[in-house]
Structure formats: structure tokens, C-alpha cells
Amino acid sequence: MSPSRDSLVDALKMKGGTGDHSYATNSHYQRSVFYEIQPLVIENVREMLLKNGFPGCIKVADLGCSTGQNTVLAMSAIAYTIMESYQQMSKNPPEIDCYLNDLPENDFNTTFKLFHSFQEKLKPEVKGKWFVSGVPGSFYSRLFPRKSLHFVHSAFSIHWLSRIPDGLESNTKSIHIKYPYPSNVYKSYLNQFKIDFSLFLKMRSEEVVHNGHMVLTFVGRKVSDTLSKDCFQVWSLLSDCLLDLASEVHTQ
Template sequence: MEVMKVLHMNKGDGETSYANNSAVQGKIITTAKPVIEEAILGILCETFPESIGIADLGCSSGPNSLLVISEIIDIIHAKCRNLGRPSPEFRVSLNDLPGNDFNSIFESLPAFFKKQKQEKGIGFGRCYISGVAGSFYDRLFPDKSLHFVHSSSSLHWLSQVPPALESNATPAALNKGKIYISKSSPQCVLDAYSLQFQNNFLIFLKSRAAEMIAGGRMVLSLMGRRSIDPTTEESCYQWELLAQALMSLVTEFVSNLNKDNFGFR
């Protein structure tokens, strides 16, 4: 199954939308701010571009999409003010898969620009924000066009279910009832996910290497674990719960189907 064709966070701003259920991811962005700041100041130490290319990969929709951008702009603006220099022009690209709710981001842009101008006054540099639909496991931007790349809570998504687990061959059967790596998964399941991650991450790095200028910086925040064992509770607890919930839905569905069939006969 190709993730790119089916994946999107819940759209809009309703009760179950991503916009209303992404406070934890927002906290991750805020926690990473010192790392983002160090990276950006590193760029500005080496070169002071008149126009700075920034990309957020896996931006989703809701408050977090523009939270990270405003953090980045704040850092650059504060540095420019300290140095008595004008702010550079900001070329900001918000990337996600084509099914992402880009419309709701675009709708929030006027309020975002208004706030930036109110806070920063005439010192606020020109800022162009665009949406880029496509997979970050592919080329997304022209050669050497980006100074800073950011991605948070997104790179744990693989481009596809590892092929070895999709076929009807033995490994799929061995991981029966599980949707990811779990305590009962055999080694071949762990190997299949590891290989898929390596292949994806290599393409990700090669693509960004071509798109970034020399001396550019990248900050990637993604889930990690303290143990090298991916089957500890810390690593797979949430997947176990999700698998149980899905299995119980399937069981309920099958039992309703059987009841319907019985009634029909």
C-alpha cells in the first residue's frame, strides 16, 4: 500500500481534526526551538542571504503549521535587529502530501501576516509562503534553493508498507493481527521495517542534499526510543493498543456480517 495515496491528517477544525488534536506535536516544536535557533544562527554566521529559502516538510494543517514558521522568522528577525541589518526576504515552502488540508493553512495566512507586521513593524521583511504538495521521499524543490529545512513528527511515516509484509508470503502471516513491530513479531518483520526506513531515509537525504545550499542546516524531530530493542513497551505500546482496537472492530464487523447472513438465510 502506498502511503502517499491514502494518508492525510483529519481536515478542518472540528472536534476530531488534526488542528484540534495536535497539542503534543506543538509541544515538540516548542521544545526543539533552541535547536532550531542554533541551526539558524549557524547559517547566519556563515552567510547572510538577502533571500532565505525555508521548508517545513510534513507541515499538516492547524496551528502547528505556522507555529514553526513564526518561530523561524522570530529568530532571524531578532538576529537582524541585533546586527542592525534589514530582515532578509523569506521564501517559505510548506510541504505535505497532496491530500493535506492546504486550504485551511492558506485561509489562516492573512491573520498570520497581520500579526507578523504588528509585532515586527516596518522591519518585517517580505515573506512569501507557498504550499508544496508531494512526498518528501522525492525531489520537491529546485537545486540549491533552500537554506533551512525543518520537519517535526513526520519522518516516522514510511512511504509504504514494507513489500515483504504486504504479500501473502509467510512474513505477513507471521505478523498476523499486528500493524507494526510488536513483541510477537519475528525477526523478519523487524528487518523488513528497518530496510524500508533505510531506503526511505536515504532518498530523503539525497533529495535534500541536492535542494540545499552549501552551509544550509536541517532540523529533524522524530520519535526515538531509549532501548535498541524496538519491541519494548516504550516503543510499541501505542501500536499494540491501536492493533487491539482495529482487531476488535474487525471482529465486530465479521460477527455482524455473520448475523446478517444468518438472518438472510
């Protein structure tokens, strides 16, 4: 029997803090990807503002924000784009509510400290209109009031499933779809992703305003062949490391 969604929500988190082994220190790749998609984020923010008539308060959310400076980078880019767009239209700057979401065990405190240090460097007219808060919980559930969000950003989060799929008994000693694998293992992961992603979109459709926008960045594969070894190299390495670690602990 697979662990329930609630049990995973209470257990999962990235390594907090800013030490050598923290997520904040070891997420340079994710940051580099954001720099690549930043023009797309800016384009969608501007389009959202035009469609919504430049409201007096903008609510944005970073879902699966984790901990560290990556979410600061994303939210600050969005906030600056909003402020710049209002200035170009000769409109008074809006208030901006930035919501940071991740599972309850996430190290929000480290991120809040980084945001505070960043906000202290802002101009007074910007600093006084930018508000940041945390929203703990799974993004596979409702997180915000109906039709309240104008813009949703999420990077490197949605590929994480809400639960371990059923039917993985034949996929022993593996944390992923390992090559080679039985066909039922692939179908189990695929079905769970379909369920989760559909639920994610349903929840956001209830929370995002009409003409709101989302930019979602998540892991995929470049080839159509599900048996390609290229799809599994990183996860296979991680799986082998965990098995070696478990073996050492058992031996001791």
C-alpha cells in the same frame, strides 16, 4: 505485494479542519515537543545566517507540515529569528519564502487560513517580506530546485515510511512491529526505513544550499532492546482499536 509509493501518496492524510477529531485539535503533544526543541531551531537558524552571510532572500521549508497551528508556530519562530538576527546586525530585513510541504491530500487550506490570520497581526515591515506557499508531494522525492533551500524543518513526519515493507505476511492483524514478532518483520521495517531515510537525505542534499541547516524531529526509542514492550504500547493500542472497529463493521 505491498502497495506502491504512489498509491500511498494519493491516499494518506491527517484529519483536516479544526473540529474535535481533527489533527489540528489533537496534536498538542507534537506542539509541546516543538517548544522543547525551539532553542535548537533558533540556534541552527542563527548559525546558518552567519555561515551564509545574511542573504537578501531566505528560503525555508517545513516538510510533513500536516494541518493546523503547529506549522504556523514553527515557521513563525524561524521567521522571527531571522528578522531579529538581521536587526541585531543592523542589516535590512530579508524576504522570507516559507514552503509548507505535505502529501497532496493534506488540508492545506486550513493551514493557509491560520497563516493569513497570523500575518494580519504582523508589523507592516515584516508582513510585506514573509511569503507562504504550499508544496504538495512526498519528501521521499525532489520537491525544490537544486541548492535553493537555506533551512529545513521537519517534525513527527520522517518515521512514516514511504511504503508498506515487503515480507510482512507473518505479521497478520497488525499495523506495526507487534510484540512478540518474527525476526523477519523487524528486519523488513528496518530495511525500509534505511532505504527511505537515505533517500530523504539524498533529496535534501540536492536541494539545500552549501552551509544550509536542517532540524529533524522524529519518533525513536530510548532502549536498545527491540523486543521491549515500551516501544509498542501506543501503536498496539491503535492497532487494537482499528481491529475492534473493523470487527464491528464486519458484524453489521
